[in-house]
Amino acid sequence: MQFSEIIGLDETKQLLLRAVQSNHLAHALLFDGPTGSANLALALALAQYVNCEDKQREDSCGRCASCVKVQKLVHPDLHMVFPVTNQGKGKTSETYLTDWRKFLLSSPYRTLPDWLESVGADNKQGNISAEEARNILQTLSLKAYEGAYKIMLIWLPELMNVTSANALLKVLEEPPAQTLFLLVTNQSDKLLITILSRTQRVAVRAFTDEEVATYLRQHLNLDETTARRMAYLADGNLAEALRLGQLDTSSTPSAGPDQHVWFAEWMRTCYRQDLIALVKQADQFDGFSKEKQKGLLDYSIRLYRDLFLWQQGAAELLRLPDDEMAFVKNFAKILTINHIERIVHDLNEAAYHLERNARAKMIMLDMSLTFSRLIRT
Structure with a gap:
């Protein structure tokens, strides 16, 4: 994911770029934005930029070995943690990595219900377990394999229980050298105060109607009138706009009642x-x-x-x-x-x-x- 692939939000992109270029990048960033915002996309773009072997002024090169691996979500120094359910596969993100890559590569603007539905979670809730927190500590005890930074991306940390959240406090405060935490949240008010105090917040605004309409025209080939109507109804939520746009262009009814x-x-x-x-x-x-x-x-x-x-x-x-x-x-x-x-x-x-x-x-x-x-x- 490159910054150029994210529509709008130039002010937030420049903030992140300047932090890296001036060597003032905090060791733990909290990308705080509403559902359907670009918080996860920005975190992925930053992860690609910091380990890029040929950084440009406005973006990663997109061509070097590091960029290619991050774009495929297979870089050995990019570790991802996300909510899972207690099913047969296990309780940690590692057992779901193949499903997660497929899910995320289809779109970085999807939601937790989309993710749980894609793995057949049925009637179970997603969470980040204490076992996951122990795995994070073990992973971060190793040195970076080939990149400048070892990156730990945690999607929806508000779904950590108190035990798993408390287990990360020490490493969040004093992480190993060249370690970067990227926490992506939709509900920062549900995070422990002790976690909030150990991260630097990156406020990610909702998309504007114009940005959503442009994205729908480019990716779903919607006409101008339809794209603007979907954007208006979505009210800045790109995930909802994509859902509405796909329903509008699909002849197959969605599963379950509206x-x-x-x-x-x-x-x-x-x-x-x-x-x-x-x-x-x-x-x-x-x-x-x-x-x-x-x-x-x-x-x-x-x-x-x-x-x-x-x-x-x-x-x-x-x-x-x-x-x-x-x-x-x-x-x-x-x-x-x-x-x-x-x-x-x-x-x-x-x-x-x-x-x-x-x-x-x-x-x-x-x-x-x-x-x-x-x-x-």
């Missing part, structure tokens, strides 16, 4: 107080993968935020397709601010319990019965 279709049916069933249908919907929810369940709850929270904005006269802040906008307008007529506040509180609480492996069917049915009573009062 989030909005599922959510709208759930709310209508709650309003009708159809208990039999609510039980069936809870069973359906229970059968989804863990990441899909979390995604549906996140979507529900976002749409209730949009409902609140609509009620408060801030419709210009909403970026919704026609079917979602129509639902917001109609459903907002029967909800009060107190309704929305209570429902969002329960959704956040449900997400908390779901992450801690509470039974999804019980969570969903409890919420459904609560919402059914609340909406009709």
Whole structure:
């Protein structure tokens, strides 16, 4: 990955380039950006640049042996750690490297649910285990094989448990010579304060609508109107824009129900107080993968935020397709601010319990019965 392959973000690229060229590169960088941003792409571009054998002023050469190996993700001094599930392959990233390279080479802008789905995680959550942390320490105890830096790239460190995070504190504070940590996060607020204090934050903004539209035209060959429409709906999330663009150009329907279709049916069933249908919907929810369940709850929270904005006269802040906008307008007529506040509180609480492996069917049915009573009062 070269900096030139990343659209926009010139200010962040120049910041990283100057740090390397002036020999002021911190030993641990935290690429902090929202989902669908260029944080992982920038980390990969920096990893290629620091070990490039013929550095250019604005980018790596892309031709030397080091660049070629990094582009294929097979450089012996580039080590990558990412969330995995406790399946038959094992608990560490090393056993998934072949799948990870294939996944990442297809696009550096994909998300955790995409990754877990690609390896068939089913109903399991991804995490970075304590065993993974021990492997990191063992790997970093060895000298760089052929590059100037030994690079440890950790994708989504917020998914480390407390044990594994604490195991890395000492090496993050005093790493071996010529060791570079690149941590890529979407939720820095979930990281331990002790990890944040040992890294230098690189703030990565979301893409602009123009940048997203340009990327879609270049990589999906979308026409100008379609690309701009997808960019507007994605609101800076390139992963979401690519998903929308691929759905638009594909004749094959996506697997599983659309989030909005599922959510709208759930709310209508709650309003009708159809208990039999609510039980069936809870069973359906229970059968989804863990990441899909979390995604549906996140979507529900976002749409209730949009409902609140609509009620408060801030419709210009909403970026919704026609079917979602129509639902917001109609459903907002029967909800009060107190309704929305209570429902969002329960959704956040449900997400908390779901992450801690509470039974999804019980969570969903409890919420459904609560919402059914609340909406009709």
